[in-house]
Amino acid sequence: MIKKPSAYFNLPNKVAFCNFCVLSNQRPHSVSEFKHKKDRKGAIYLSIDKDGKCDACKMAEWKKTKIDWDQREKELKKLCDKYRKKDGNYDCIVPGSGGKDSSYQSYVLKNKYGMNPLTVTWPPIMYTDYGFKNFKSWIDTGYDNISFHPNGDVMRKLVSLSIKNLLHPFQAFILGQYNMPPKIAAKYDIKLIFYGETHADYGSPIIETSKSLRSKSFHTYSNIKDIYIGGEKYSDLVENFKISKKDLENFLPMKEDEFKKSDIKVLALGYYLKWEPQEVYYHAVENSGFKPRPFRSQGTYSKYSSIDDKVDDLHYYTTYIKFGIGRATYDAAHEIRNKHITREEGIELVEKYDGEFPDRYFKEVTDYLQISQDEFFESCDKFRSPHLWVKKSNSWKLRHTVGQRGEDDNKK
Ligand SMILES: [Zn+2]
Numbered sequence: 001m002i003k004k005p006s007a008y009f010n011l012p013n014k015v016a017f018c019n020f021c022v023l024s025n026q027r028p029h030s031v032s033e034f035k036h037k038k039d040r041k042g043a044i045y046l047s048i049d050k051d052g053k054c055d056a057c058k059m060a061e062w063k064k065t066k067i068d069w070d071q072r073e074k075e076l077k078k079l080c081d082k083y084r085k086k087d088g089n090y091d092c093i094v095p096g097s098g099g100k101d102s103s104y105q106s107y108v109l110k111n112k113y114g115m116n117p118l119t120v121t122w123p124p125i126m127y128t129d130y131g132f133k134n135f136k137s138w139i140d141t142g143y144d145n146i147s148f149h150p151n152g153d154v155m156r157k158l159v160s161l162s163i164k165n166l167l168h169p170f171q172a173f174i175l176g177q178y179n180m181p182p183k184i185a186a187k188y189d190i191k192l193i194f195y196g197e198t199h200a201d202y203g204s205p206i207i208e209t210s211k212s213l214r215s216k217s218f219h220t221y222s223n224i225k226d227i228y229i230g231g232e233k234y235s236d237l238v239e240n241f242k243i244s245k246k247d248l249e250n251f252l253p254m255k256e257d258e259f260k261k262s263d264i265k266v267l268a269l270g271y272y273l274k275w276e277p278q279e280v281y282y283h284a285v286e287n288s289g290f291k292p293r294p295f296r297s298q299g300t301y302s303k304y305s306s307i308d309d310k311v312d313d314l315h316y317y318t319t320y321i322k323f324g325i326g327r328a329t330y331d332a333a334h335e336i337r338n339k340h341i342t343r344e345e346g347i348e349l350v351e352k353y354d355g356e357f358p359d360r361y362f363k364e365v366t367d368y369l370q371i372s373q374d375e376f377f378e379s380c381d382k383f384r385s386p387h388l389w390v391k392k393s394n395s396w397k398l399r400h401t402v403g404q405r406g407e408d409d410n411k412k
Contacts, residue, residue, distance in 0.1 A: 005386035005399070009040035013387055015324070015400040019052030021333040022346045022402045026323040026388070032217050033174050034253060038165050038231045060337035069274050076272035080113045083192050090118040090144070092192040095181040097121050097308050098135035101196035103288035104280045105269050106143055109194060117194075120184050121147040122176035124309030125159060126361070126368060130293055131308025137289035148180050154247040159311070160369050161230025161241070163376065167322055167383040169365075170315035171230065172251060178219050179253045186254070186262045196280075197270040214266045220256040227252065276338055277305065298358040299327035301349050310365055313358035321380045324388040324398050326354035347403045355398075 007013045016025045027046040048054045085091040092109060094117045096102020102119065109115040119139065124131060139145045155172055162171040181193050195214065221227060227234040229251055237243045254262075269275075281304045284290035292303040299316050306312045313327075320326030332346035341349070366373050381396075389396050390407050399408040 005390075007387040008383070008385035009322070010043045010045075011323070011385055011387065012045055015388065016048050016052075017400075017402045018046075018048050018054035018057055018333075020057040020343065021054060021336045022325075022329050022343070022350050023054050023056060023333045024323075024325055024329075024400075024402070025054075027325060028323065030218075032253075033171050033178070034221065034227050034229060034251075036166060036168070036171065036231070037228050056333065057337055063274060067274075072272045076269075077113065079192070080109075080115055084115055088116055090116050090188055090190050092117050092194055093120050093181050093185050093190050094118075094143075094194055095120050095122070095177060096138075096196075097124060097131070098138035098288070098290070099131075099306070099308055100277070100281045100284040100290055100304060103134075103138050103141075103284035103290050105194055105196055106138070107141075107283070107287050108273070109269075110142070117143060118184075118188065118190065119143045119145040120181045121145060122173070122180045123147055123149055124311070125155060125170075125173050126310040126365065128293075128308055128310055128361075130291060134288075134290050134308065137291075141288050146184055148176070148184070148250070150176060150250045151247050154243055154250075156369060157241065157243060158230045158251065160371055161232055163369070163371065163379055165231025167318045167379055168315075169311050169318060170309075173309065173311070175229065175251045179251065182219050182254050182259065182262070182264050182266060185264050186258070191264055193264060193266045194269045195266070196268065197275050198268040214268060216256070216259065216266075219253045219266055220259045221253050222256040277334055278338065278340060281305075297327065298360055299356045300331045300353050301328060302331050305331065310361035313361060314365060317355070317358055318380070318383070320355040322383050322385070324400070326350075326356075328353035329402070351401070351403050351405070 004013065012025045014025075017023070023046055025046050025048050028040075029044045029046070031043065046054055046056070049058075083091050092115050094102055094106040094109065096105065096119060098121075106117050106119055109117050121135070127135075158172040159169055162168045185191070185193055224234055229237060229248070232241065234248065237248060238245055281290070281292075285292075290304075293307040294303075296303055297305075297307060298313055299320070306316075316327035316330070319330075328350045332341065332349050335341045336343050336346045362373065366376060384396060388399060390399055391397075392407065397407045400406040401409065404410070
C-alpha cells in the first residue's frame with residue numbers, strides 16, 4: 001500500500017481548490033501573529049463548501065447582493081458624527097505607509113466624512129524607492145504623520161528568527177502594523193482606528209465581517225507567557241537572544257485591561273464601504289499621487305499591491321512554499337471575484353507567475369538580514385510539506401495545482 005504523504009502544520013491533507021476562484025483549502029486564516037508557534041498548533045485554513053465554493057467567494061457574493069451599503073454608510077456617518085473633534089484635533093488614526101489602501105482611507109475620512117485623521121506608519125522593513133516616494137506623496141497631500149522606526153538591529157534579529165523558525169519573513173512587520181497604532185491612539189487620546197479591508201475579504205470566516213470591530217485578539221494580550229515572536233517564547237527572546245524587554249515592547253500588543261480602559265475602537269473601513277482593490281488603486285492615483293511599481297512584481301502579474309517593502313516579495317514566495325499558493329494566486333483570486341478576469345484567465349496567470357522566485361532584491365535582503373542565500377533555501381526546503389511537494393530529478397514539484405498539472409493530479 002502506498003503511504004499517503006503527511007501534511008505539516010495542521011494543513012488539510014487533501015488539497016482542494018475553489019471552483020470559482022483559484023484559492024485552495026491550504027490558505028491559512030489570519031491569526032494573531034504573537035500567538036504563532038513553530039508547530040502552527042490550532043491553525044485553521046480556508047473553508048470550501050460541498051459545492052466547491054470558498055468563504056472568500058461567498059463573501060464577495062454577499063458584498064454584491066446581501067449587504068445594504070447605503071445602510072452601512074449611514075452607520076459610518078453616525079460614528080464619525082459621534083467622534084469628530086470640532087476643534088480640528090485628531091479624531092481617528094489611519095495606519096499605513098502610503099500604499100493605495102491607506103491613501104484611500106485617509107482621503108475619504110478627511111474629505112468625505114470631515115474627520116481629522118492622524119496617519120501612523122510602521123515603516124516597511126526595507127523601503128523600495130518608489131514605495132518611499134508614494135509615502136512622501138501621500139503625506140504631502142495633507143496629513144500629519146507619525147512614523148515609528150523600531151530599533152533596526154532588533155528588527156533584523158526578529159525577521160531572521162521568523163524566517164528560520166516559521167519561514168515567515170514578514171511577521172515582525174505585521175506585528176508592528178497591528179500593535180503600534182493602538183498605542184499611539186492611547187497616547188493622543190484618539191478613539192478610532194480605521195484599517196482597510198476586512199479579513200473576510202481574503203477568506204477568513206464570514207462572521208468576521210458581520211461586525212465592524214476587529215477582534216481584539218489581534219491587538220491585545222493578557223498574559224506575557226502566551227507571547228511568541230519569530231516562533232520563540234517571549235522569555236527566551238529576553239534570556240537566550242538577549243533582546244531587551246524595552247525593545248520587544250514595540251512589537252507587543254496592548255495589554256487587554258489597558259486597551260479596555262482606553263476605549264479605542266479598531267475598525268475596518270471595508271465594513272462600511274465597498275472595497276474593490278482596483279477602484280481603490282484608481283482613487284489613490286488620482287487623489288494622492290500614488291504610482292504603481294515601475295515594473296511587474298515578481299511572482300505575479302500586477303504592479304500596484306504591496307510594493308513598498310523589498311521583503312514583501314519574499315513573503316509571498318514563502319506562502320508558495322508553505323501552502324502551495326503564491327502571489328499570483330492571491331491577486332487572481334481577487335480579480336476573478338470582482339469579475340475583472342475569468343477563472344480560466346486566472347488559472348493561466350497562476351501557472352505563468354506563481355512561485356516565480358523574487359531575485360530582484362534577494363541579495364539586498366539577505367545581506368541586510370545577515371543570512372546566506374543557502375540558509376534561506378535550506379529553510380524553504382524544511383517547510384515544504386510532503387503532501388504538497390515532491391522532489392523529481394532534483395527539482396521540487398507541486399503535487400496539486402489549480403490547473404490540474406501537479407505531479408499527483410492525474411494519479412488516481
Ligand atoms: Zn473561491
